[in-house]
Amino acid sequence: AGTVVLQWTAPGDDGTGGGNATAYEVKYATRYIDTGDYYASWVSTYTQNWTPATFGTEEGATGNRVVSGLTQGTSYWFAIKTKDDLDNWSSWTSSGTVSWVNTLNSTRTIIVPVIPPAAISNLTALTGDTSPGTVKLMWTAPGQDGMSGGNASAYEVKYATRYIGTNDYYASWVSTYTQSWIPADVGTDEGTSGSRVISGLAPGTLYWFALKACDEDLNWSVWTSSGDNPSVNVLNSTAAYLNETPGAISNLTALTEGSGLSGELTLKWTAPGDDGTNGTASSYALKYATKYISSDDYASSWTNLYAQSWIPKAGGSEELYILTGFAERTTYYFALKTYDGHSWSVWPGSSSVLSPYVNPDSFNFTTSSAPASVGDLAAETGVFGGSVILNWTAPGDDGTTGNLISGSQFLIKYSSDAAKDWDTMDYSWYISTVTATGSSNTFSVTGLVERATYYFYIETADERPNWSPLSNKTTACAMFTYPRGDLVIDEINYGGAASGDALIGSSDYIEIENRSTWTVGISHYYVGDGVGNDLRWAFGAIPSGGFWIIVDGGGTDQTVENRIYTFEDNKDSGGALALTATNCMVTISTADTAGTTANLDKLIDFAAYTNSTSSPTVPVADSVNNAISAGHWDLYGAGDTSNPWKVEYSSDSQPGVITSASFIHRIAYDDTEGDLATHFTALSYPCIGDTMEFIAPAAVSNLTALPVDTGRGGEIKLEWTAPGDD
Numbered sequence: 001a002g003t004v005v006l007q008w009t010a011p012g013d014d015g016t017g018g019g020n021a022t023a024y025e026v027k028y029a030t031r032y033i034d035t036g037d038y039y040a041s042w043v044s045t046y047t048q049n050w051t052p053a054t055f056g057t058e059e060g061a062t063g064n065r066v067v068s069g070l071t072q073g074t075s076y077w078f079a080i081k082t083k084d085d086l087d088n089w090s091s092w093t094s095s096g097t098v099s100w101v102n103t104l105n106s107t108r109t110i111i112v113p114v115i116p117p118a119a120i121s122n123l124t125a126l127t128g129d130t131s132p133g134t135v136k137l138m139w140t141a142p143g144q145d146g147m148s149g150g151n152a153s154a155y156e157v158k159y160a161t162r163y164i165g166t167n168d169y170y171a172s173w174v175s176t177y178t179q180s181w182i183p184a185d186v187g188t189d190e191g192t193s194g195s196r197v198i199s200g201l202a203p204g205t206l207y208w209f210a211l212k213a214c215d216e217d218l219n220w221s222v223w224t225s226s227g228d229n230p231s232v233n234v235l236n237s238t239a240a241y242l243n244e245t246p247g248a249i250s251n252l253t254a255l256t257e258g259s260g261l262s263g264e265l266t267l268k269w270t271a272p273g274d275d276g277t278n279g280t281a282s283s284y285a286l287k288y289a290t291k292y293i294s295s296d297d298y299a300s301s302w303t304n305l306y307a308q309s310w311i312p313k314a315g316g317s318e319e320l321y322i323l324t325g326f327a328e329r330t331t332y333y334f335a336l337k338t339y340d341g342h343s344w345s346v347w348p349g350s351s352s353v354l355s356p357y358v359n360p361d362s363f364n365f366t367t368s369s370a371p372a373s374v375g376d377l378a379a380e381t382g383v384f385g386g387s388v389i390l391n392w393t394a395p396g397d398d399g400t401t402g403n404l405i406s407g408s409q410f411l412i413k414y415s416s417d418a419a420k421d422w423d424t425m426d427y428s429w430y431i432s433t434v435t436a437t438g439s440s441n442t443f444s445v446t447g448l449v450e451r452a453t454y455y456f457y458i459e460t461a462d463e464r465p466n467w468s469p470l471s472n473k474t475t476a477c478a479m480f481t482y483p484r485g486d487l488v489i490d491e492i493n494y495g496g497a498a499s500g501d502a503l504i505g506s507s508d509y510i511e512i513e514n515r516s517t518w519t520v521g522i523s524h525y526y527v528g529d530g531v532g533n534d535l536r537w538a539f540g541a542i543p544s545g546g547f548w549i550i551v552d553g554g555g556t557d558q559t560v561e562n563r564i565y566t567f568e569d570n571k572d573s574g575g576a577l578a579l580t581a582t583n584c585m586v587t588i589s590t591a592d593t594a595g596t597t598a599n600l601d602k603l604i605d606f607a608a609y610t611n612s613t614s615s616p617t618v619p620v621a622d623s624v625n626n627a628i629s630a631g632h633w634d635l636y637g638a639g640d641t642s643n644p645w646k647v648e649y650s651s652d653s654q655p656g657v658i659t660s661a662s663f664i665h666r667i668a669y670d671d672t673e674g675d676l677a678t679h680f681t682a683l684s685y686p687c688i689g690d691t692m693e694f695i696a697p698a699a700v701s702n703l704t705a706l707p708v709d710t711g712r713g714g715e716i717k718l719e720w721t722a723p724g725d726d
């Protein structure tokens with residue numbers, strides 16, 4: 001629109017030759033320009049900086065010699081001169097002077113319809129979030145010509161506190177917002193980055209907005225309201241950002257609760273909003289002290305700021321957090337403010353007297369945490385009669401941290417009834433303790449029914465006391481101690497015969513076997529040499545089918561697999577035990593026999609032995625006979641007919657080892673009525689025979705306590721069914 005394209009043949013620097021010209025001068029007017037009119041006042045000069053083309057070529061053939069800024073539809077005449085590098089100008093000759101030149105130097109400019117930027121149809125107003133009295137606008141950018149032709153040149157923004165119809169755009173009650181926004185690329189979204197913000201409005205007031213765009217010729221788009229077209233600009237109103245401070249917290253509550261560790265509290269409250277109770281705040285600031293924090297005390301130097309990065313929930317939601325790192329059993333007071341990105345709420349203090357109540361429960365004392373539960377409680381058969389050994393790892397004073405200090409204790413509960421739980425267990429032990437966390441602990445529970453199975457739990461208390469959760473459940477059978485043929489003399493080696501065992505070598509030794517199906521505590525037995533030297537061990541147990549080897553000599557291996565002891569190691573009574581060729585007797589008993597001069601009724605196994613050259617002495621023979629008589633033992637199997645108890649020696653056996661089936665160890669036990677027991681069997685293993693069997697009386701199961709009416713105070717009658725001796 002308003003343009004004319006000029007065309008001509010480029011002259012030379014010197015007439016029609018001599019190189020290219022240097023510059024052009026273009027004149028135009030709305031009437032004919034004669035030769036003498038070139039510098040007339042009514043003739044205008046068109047500003048350009050065209051570089052002359054090569055001599056003889058056609059200028060403007062590509063449409064690059066355009067005169068613009070003319071009035072559409074108006075006829076114009078043009079004149080042109082050329083100069084060389086010495087500022088020599090050519091002349092202008094009109095067709096009126098020379099009829100055949102410049103006859104086509106006038107034309108009429110083309111009338112092009114004006115296309116303004118497209119009308120904005122999706123203007124959206126949003127409440128601002130950066131400062132009070134702000135609104136954010138968003139829309140799609142139009143172009144120079146509708147939605148094309150390059151970017152628009154400028155915007156005009158209108159606003160009012162009431163609806164702006166299409167015809168209201170220039171009404172006196174509509175205000176213009178001053179801005180210098182540069183329109184974005186056509187078709188892109190304006191304001192998505194928050195760059196189109198209206199400020200200076202009344203906070204909290206509802207506003208309507210209208211918007212136009214113009215092109216470079218100041219052709220403005222139209223404003224179409226939703227009243228004229230219900231599908232456009234339906235979101236062009238909103239309230240300006242009010243920036244109300246967050247509401248004051250009024251129900252801050254401190255609870256003596258936590259995760260179970262020491263020095264913890266739980267705080268809960270109702271979240272305010274970023275504007276009073278609406279919206280969502282940005283952050284919290286929590287203060288604490290060991291005395292009351294009033295509204296005026298919040299910033300005092302004696303208050304402490306609790307480090308946290310809590311993200312507030314939406315207004316009206318419950319907030320709940322566990323606080324850690326405080327001193328145990330200390331009362332703490334708390335104060336809490338909220339921030340919305342611009343302003344802090346107030347701390348109103350607390351009151352349980354005035355109405356309304358405000359934060360009356362914002363203080364409390366911290367927890368003192370309990371030890372963690374024991375998770376590895378293990379039980380095993382004890383080494384003493386009616387005992388079970390418990391083992392466990394100590395927890396900490398607080399969970400798994402800290403040592404258990406003076407005043408701490410373990411509580412063990414147990415029962416022989418597998419169905420019973422912690423609260424219904426029959427028995428309990430309290431054990432005072434001072435121990436490090438992670439330390440190994442052992443305790444022997446005694447007084448149990450031998451061979452009965454028991455079930456155990458344990459709990460731990462710190463010095464407060466705070467009790468731990470319940471441990472795992474474990475079980476074991478109580479040790480049985482009274483002899484029932486559990487132990488037999490399995491082998492005797494005298495005289496240095498090689499055993500083939502690197503730990504024993506060629507030493508003399510006694511081997512005892514546990515032939516029962518249960519563990520036997522060796523500490524309840526005495527091993528003697530028939531002369532007066534009895535050994536007894538302070539501890540130890542032989543597993544079912546296991547052996548206890550007593551060696552005369554060097555090294556000791558006390559592992560469960562070997563149980564090898566020297567004659568004088570680990571005993572708590574008795575003198576040195578020695579094997580000789582003449583004192584040819586080994587005993588196992590439940591009491592010290594002082595050889596075989598006392599407690600012979602407590603013998604549970606004995607064996608006479610010999611070597612290839614010696615015979616038992618008379619005192620030994622008497623001891624054997626005394627043992628038989630005292631314990632109601634009978635010989636089993638035929639020995640030397642001249643000496644019924646004497647063991648025959650087999651020349652093909654190892655020296656000092658009895659292998660014959662006829663020896664003193666083949667014995668049986670009869671009861672007090674003289675009835676011979678029939679439980680034994682004849683064996684031909686080295687030194688293994690059947691021993692007497694003692695069966696304990698049955699447990700009383702119907703013990704009943706009844707009141708009596710004798711007239712005498714403090715009496716109770718007991719009734720039960722009598723068991724037998726076996």
